[in-house]
Amino acid sequence: MSIQPYLKGFNDYLRLERSLAANSIEAYLGDVQKLCQYYESIGRDLLLKEIQLDDLRAFITWLNDLGAQATTQARVISGIKAFFGYLMQEEILDEDPAVLLEAPKLSRKLPDTLNIHEINKMIDCIDASKPEGMRSKVIVEILYGCGLRVSELTSLRISNIFPQTEFIKVLGKGDKERLVPIGSTALKLLEIYINECRVHLNIKKGNEDFVFLNRSGSSLSRISVFKLLKSLAVAANIRKNISPHTLRHSFATHLIEGGADLRAVQEMLGHASITTTEIYTHLDRDYLKTVITQFHPRS
Template identity: 70%
Template sequence: MLWQSYIKGFKAYLKLERSLSAHSVEAYLNDIDKLSQYYQSLLKEPKLSEISTADLKLFISWLNELGMQASTQARVISGLKAFFSFLMLEDIIQSDPIALIEAPKLSRKLPDTLNIYEINSLIDAIDASKPEGMRNKAIIEVLYGCGLRVSELTDLKISNLYPQIEFIKVIGKGNKERLVPIGGVALKLLDIYLKEVRVHANIKKGNEDYIFLNRFGAKLSRITIFNLIKSLAIHVGLKKTISPHTLRHSFATHLIEGGADLRAVQEMLGHSSITTTEIYTHIDRDYLREVITQFHPRS
């Protein structure tokens, strides 16, 4: 492919200059691959400098015809914008063909959340008498109590715990560090897990500093956390479709509904833009129902 050397340069740029994770880099490369697939379907292989805005509009129509959702189309356009910006930066192209193309409008869907009773039911369903029980209780408490992404939880290290001041250091997207408060209940369960359970583990070399380990003494995988949440939801008969991210949504929603400052929540979640955090400013539906019942003359 004519583009291969430029794609390699773009990959190095994302890893070295933008410090993106391997997962994020792969997502960007997949976006470029979509454009490559489009030209393959046309039996064409143009130079990057020959691609026009009109060509890219036809490409987006092609994505639409394939039945690709608006959110996925927006993701692809975002990836291509980054790629063409890189090409401009390197003087490989003289004008940016995607600069004037806007991503499709996305509906701001409210994320699913759990109330405190549902969260307690998940924790109560864990059998603490089993070796992994205390670990799993600590996992749920830390996910909900600190609002972590699942990858941030699996990467959490003992050296990043500061129990004296009740903070943990989290490595988020783009290797950005942030300090997040951790509550007493989560700290207590972590302490019990570390001192009474983890201390007996046969830890695999290179995993000594990771907090949460599997039965083989290695760092927990994201899939293990997903399966834990799913199995607990089934066990307690929870009808909602939930994932580890649901606990992060619940953390943010409960803080906002409790009157927390939006900027503070943004900082704790590690959002680069406050626009992302604003989705949590929705008002509790039960509260709205109470207002209607109390004040509307036709209620």
């Protein structure tokens, strides 16, 4: 039983039953194709009913020998498990060889964050008297004030802004929609940008509802946001590797350090699992030292 005839069914399963986005489906299919490449490299036919756990472990060892990082190996294992899970669900296989396949242990690196002083320094470097400057100021305020991913920011639509209730609707990973509160400062700046700056652009057809536009009247690209934040970090003399995700990290970290409920932060970030949100429960070392000094009887 060869693997190729079942890839289309796996594609349909991921798209229809699991409702995954196109790039996620492509990644899963690519993981299965890597397994095919492994079998080609060792000169064996990939026969589904003959695959054993040891074969899959040998495949992961092969990936490791090729230099695949632990995160890449973990993602490939996730794709392989999903594929064999699909085959079991369709009763194509009697046993799942991937059920005991373990992913490598991943270290949980604490993300870089900015403190409020650094964020204010970046905002102070913006000349908001110019239309592009006002747009830049709004971008920073929304990334930090709402914790959006860069793709959620660039795809934000005017029709999804609800000023009366101070919420915006964003389209997250897997095309999942969620409502996110927007603070009064960010909302006021957003309304100024839309009503006083954006209206003067010659907007290209099909881009009328996008909030953030470039000079040509098309929706703003992700790379433009990255470049903006890099330039603001340089202007503010901040020597950290800044990206849109840095502001998202800062949003979550500051909320949790301030005592926000973890479930509420999970909802605002659009995390499918609370485990992903838990990474933000770190506190900086200086704060921990202060707590010990102030409250421990032996300090």
